[in-house]
Amino acid sequence: MPFLDSSQVAVLGFKSVGNGVLISDRAAIYGAERISLGNNVRIDDFCLLSAGEGGIEIGNYIHIAAYSSLIGKALIRLMDFSGLSSRVSVYSSSDDYSGKSMTNPMVPEEFRNVKSKPVIIGRHVIVGAGAVLLPGIEIGDGSAIGALSLVSKSVEPGVIVSGNPARTVTKRSDRIFTLEAAMFGLPNQTKEDN
Numbered sequence: 001m002p003f004l005d006s007s008q009v010a011v012l013g014f015k016s017v018g019n020g021v022l023i024s025d026r027a028a029i030y031g032a033e034r035i036s037l038g039n040n041v042r043i044d045d046f047c048l049l050s051a052g053e054g055g056i057e058i059g060n061y062i063h064i065a066a067y068s069s070l071i072g073k074a075l076i077r078l079m080d081f082s083g084l085s086s087r088v089s090v091y092s093s094s095d096d097y098s099g100k101s102m103t104n105p106m107v108p109e110e111f112r113n114v115k116s117k118p119v120i121i122g123r124h125v126i127v128g129a130g131a132v133l134l135p136g137i138e139i140g141d142g143s144a145i146g147a148l149s150l151v152s153k154s155v156e157p158g159v160i161v162s163g164n165p166a167r168t169v170t171k172r173s174d175r176i177f178t179l180e181a182a183m184f185g186l187p188n189q190t191k192e193d194n
Contacts, residue, residue: 001045002026018060031055038062038080051076054092054118064088065129073116074135081180082121085129085147092119092135122157124176144172 003022010017012032018039027043029035031051038060043049045066049056052073058064059080068084070076072092084090093116095103101113117136121127125139128147133139138154145151146162146169155161160169178188 015055044068044086052093052116054116059123072119072135073114075118075120077118078121079123079125079141081123081176082125082127084127085131087130088127088133089131090119090121090133092116094135124180128162142172142174142176 002025004025009021009023012029014032014035014037016036018037018041020040021037022042024043024045024047026045027047027049029049034051034053034055035049036055036057038058040060041058041062043064047064047066048069048071050071054073054075056070057075057077059078059082061081062078063083065084065086065088067086068088070090074092076090076092093114096113096115097103102111115135119133119135120138122139122141122143124142125144127133127145128149130148131145132150134152137151139145139151140155140157142158143155144160145155145166146160148164149162149166150164151161151166153165155166158172158174160172161167162169181188
């Protein structure tokens with residue numbers, strides 16, 4: 001996969017860019033001035049990042065796999081060590097589907113009722129292929145989202161959720177936090193090591 005070199009990344013005009021950033025030359029970036037990228041970030045082929053007023057904040061050690069999209073007016077934040085598998089869709093804005101207002105961006109705003117709320121993806125969260133995350137949710141640290149899940153409500157830390165709508169399946173091991181500490185030569189700070 002061909003990645004942009006550092007001079008090509010600089011030309012895009014990101015709000016901030018860390019070290020070790022790899023962006024496919026086939027990714028589409030809109031509103032780069034509202035996008036912050038941490039260190040060791042990889043954005044694969046055919047991803048779409050479209051930052052609205054709230055921006056997109058991508059932490060450190062983040063992978064966004066092919067065909068994923070992050071779209072919306074409100075903030076989208078991916079915290080350290082989180083990752084999106086292929087074809088994940090993250091929306092911080094959504095049209096009103098009730099029929100009480102019109103939909104789609106070609107209709108003047110006064111006839112629409114777009115809901116925009118932040119989406120926060122916690123540390124060490126993995127989101128499975130084809131999952132859809134809707135506005136206003138927070139996924140707690142260490143949780144996992146199963147493939148093809150629809151997440152319309154916040155997810156507590158340390159669980160695995162799956163389905164449409166997504167429901168808690170089981171607890172997830174917190175060993176990822178021990179491994180993070182070991183990676184940086186720090187003492188283990190978790191209560192359990194499941």
